[in-house]
Amino acid sequence: MVYWGPDSNNCPFFHRQALAAGAIKTSQFKEEIVVMWLNYAVIGLAILALLGVVLEEVIHVNKAKITLFLGALAWILLFAFNSGDPEHQEAVIQGLESNIAEIAGLWLFLLAAMTFVAYLNKKGMIENLIYLFLPKRVSERKLLFLTGLFCFVFSSLADNITATLVSVTLILSLRMDLAKTLRFAALVVFSVNSGGVALITGDVTTLMIFLQDKVDILDLLLLSIPSFVAVMFMATVLSFGLSGDVIVQQHRTDVRGVDIAIAGVFLATILGTIVLNVIYQIPPVLTFLFGLATMFLVARFFNDDIENDPILEYIRVIEFETLLFFLGILLLVGVLKEVHVLESLLAMYSQVSPLVANYLMGLLSACIDNVPLTAALLKSGITMSKAEWMGLTYAVGVGGSLLVIGSAAGIVAMSKVRGLTFGSYAKYVPALLGAYSVGYAGVYLMAKYAM
Template sequence: MPELLTYVLIALAVAALLGVVLEEITHVNKAKVTLFFGTLAWLLLFIFTPVGEARETVLESLNENIAEIAGLWIFLVAAMTFVAYLNKKGMIENLIYLVLPKRISERALLFLTATFCFVFSSLADNITATLVSITLILSLQLDRAKTIKFATLVVFSVNSGGVALITGDVTTLMIFLAGKVAILQLLALAVPAFVAVMVLAAMLSIGMKGEVAVQGQRNDVRGVDVAIALIFLCTILSTIVGNFLFQIPPVLTFLAGLSVMFLVARFFSDDNDSDPILEYVRQVEFETLFFFLGILLLVGMLKEIRVLDGLVHIYDQVPAVMANYLMGVMSAAIDNVPLTAALLKSGLEMGVAEWMVLTYAVGVGGSLLVIGSASGIVAMSKVPGLTFGSYLRYMLYLFIAFNIGFAGVYLVGLSVG
C-alpha cells in the first residue's frame, strides 16, 4: 500500500472526527459527514490496492466489517421500534405521571428524576430517554437555573443507566458483542453506576427547598399497548436468560420479540391502514444509525491500515485501569462510539474487570462535558440557557460522581471477574 495513501486515509478519519466535534458550528449532520468519509476511505483502499492477494484481504476485511455493522443495526432497529411505539402511544408518559404525586419537593423530584432516567435509559436508547426526561422537566416550568441543574442530572443519569444493559448504550452493546463481557457481568455495573447518580443528585440538591406542582394528563391505555409493553419487557428478560443459558445472540431474541409484537398488533386488529404497525420502524432514529455506520466503516479502515496499533501503546505505558480512566475522560471530547470501536479493533487484551471499567468509563465519561455525548447534545438543543459554559459550572460535581462510579465499577469488576 502506498505510504501517501495511508496519510490520506488518516486525514479523512481526522476530517470526519472534526466534522462530529464541530457539528454545532458547521450545521452539517454528523451522520452525513461520517458516512461520506467512511465510504470514501474504503473506495480509495480498493482503488489503490494492487490486484491480487492484497485486494482480496481488503475485501475480506470489508465483509467482516459490514457483518458486524449489520448485527448492530438490526438489534438497534428492533429495540428502537419497541420504544418508538410505546412513546407514541403515551405509555412512557403514563408511567411517569403514575409515579409522580401532584405536589412534590424539588429535592425529592431531583432524586426521582435521577432514578427514572437511570432505569429508563437502560431499556431505551439515550436519545429517547433524554427527550422524554427533558420534556417532563420543561413541563414543570421551573426557573432557568433549576432547569439547567435538572438537565445536568438527566445527562449524567441517562448515560449512567445505559452502561448496564445492552439495550441502553451502543458502546455497551459493542463491547458485549465483541465477547469481552457477559450480560450478567454488565448487570453488575448497575449498582456502582446508580450510587454515582445518587451522589450527584445529593450534591445538586444542596440549597433546593421549594415545591413543584406536577401537571400532566394521562393517556388512554389500550389492551394492545399493555400487551406490547409486556412483550418488550419479556424480550429484554429473554435476551438476558437466553444468552446466559444457551448463548443465543441478542439480535436473534430481539427480532423474535419484534415479530411477536407485529403478530399481537394484528391479533388485536390494531394493524390497519390508519395505523400500520410497520410504520413505527420508520420512526427509528436512522440518523443515529447512519452515524454508527460511518464511524464503524472509518474504524475498520484504520484497523486495515494498522493505525489502531498505536492505541495499544497507551496500555503498554500505564496500567490498564489508568488507561481506561484516560479513555473515559477523553470520551468527553471524542465521541465514545469511534473511541470504543477503535479499542476493540486494536486487538487489546484485558481481563473482565478492566473491560467492565472501560464500559463504564466510555459510557459515562462523555457526561463530563455537555458536548461529550448524544444525551448532552439533545439536552443542549432543548433546554434554553443550557450551554457549554452553564453546564461547566457543575463540572466538579460531575467529576466527583464519575470517579465514585469508576472506583465502584472496578471493585465490582474484581469480584465478578
C-alpha cells in the same frame, strides 16, 4: 568486475542477489510511504468528522450528512490505496463486510427498539407509566435524584438505547425550560451508561470482557456499587441552583387492550433478551426483531392494523437521522481499525501502569467508539489482574459520557432534546469528569479491599 545489467545472464549471482534485495527494500519503502499517507488521510477525515459535529451550529450542516460522507470516503480511499495488491484488497473487503455486519446488527436493533418506543409514546403508554409513579408536585432537586435512580436501574435491565429513549421522554413530558432540561439530559446520559456496566445485557463492552473470562458475573455486580455512587455524585453537583417545584401535568390517555398487549410484548422482549443471551448467547438484535414481528402480529390479531393507522407506519416515525449518524461514525471507526491506528493506542500500557492506562482509555472512549477500542485491548494480549479488568470495564462503559457524541445514549439524547448540542453538553464536562473519576476510584478501592 563487469556488470552487464539486471537481465544479463553474465551478471554475477551475488550482484543479482544484491539487486533483488535492493528492489525489495525499495518496494517495502514505497509501501511504508503509502501506508503512512493512508493513515494520515484516515485520521484527518476522522478529525474533520469530529469538527463537523462540534461546529454543526456554525456551519449549518447536519452532523449525520458530514459523518456519513466522510465515513464512506474513508473506505473508498482504503480501497483505492490497496487496489494494486490483491491480498491487501481482499483483507479490505473482509474488513468492510465485517464492519457492515456490525453496523447492520446495531441498525436493526435500534430499528426494533425505536419502533416499540415510538408506538408506546404515541399511544400515551410511557406517559401514563410516568404519571403512575410521579407525584403531582415534586421539587426539582428530588426529581433530579429520582431521574438518576430510574435511569440507573432501567439501563441495567434494558439496553442503553431503550433506557435513554424512555428517560428522555420522561424529561420532555415535564416541559421544563431549556437550561433545566439540559441538566436532566446530562444526568440521563451519565446514569444510563453507569447502570449498563453492571450487567452483560446492559453494555456491549461489558459482555465482550465477560466472554473473554476476564471477569465473572459477581465481579460485575460489584461494579454497581461505585457506579451508583458516581450517579448520586453527579446528581448532587447538578442539583445546585435548583430550588423550584415541578407540577406534573397529568394527561392520562385511555389505554386499549392492544396497547397493553404491545407493552407486554415490549417488556417480554427486554426480559427475553436478558435471559436468552445469558443462557443461549442469542444476540439481542435477534430477540428484538422477533419481538418487533410479534408486535405486528398482535396488532393484526386485535384488528388494530387499520388503514388510517397501520402498525408498520411507526417505523417511519423513528429518528433516521440518528441511525445515519451512527452509520457514518461506525464507518470511520471501522477504517481506523483496519489501518491499525487503534492498536497503536495500546503502547500506553507499556508507558504507564494499567490503573492509569485504563482511566485514560475511558477518557479516550469519549472520542473513539468503545466497542472496537475494547476489542483491540482484548486482542492485544495485555496481562492485567481481575481488579484492573474491572476498572477497564467501568472506564470504557462510562467514559463515553464525557462527550455527547461519545456514547449511544448521548447521541440518542442529542437527537431527541432540542438544544442539546456538542457545545451545550460540554458545559457539564467538569461535573461529568468528576463523577467518572469518583466512580473509577470507587472501583479501584472496592476491587483492592473486597477481592
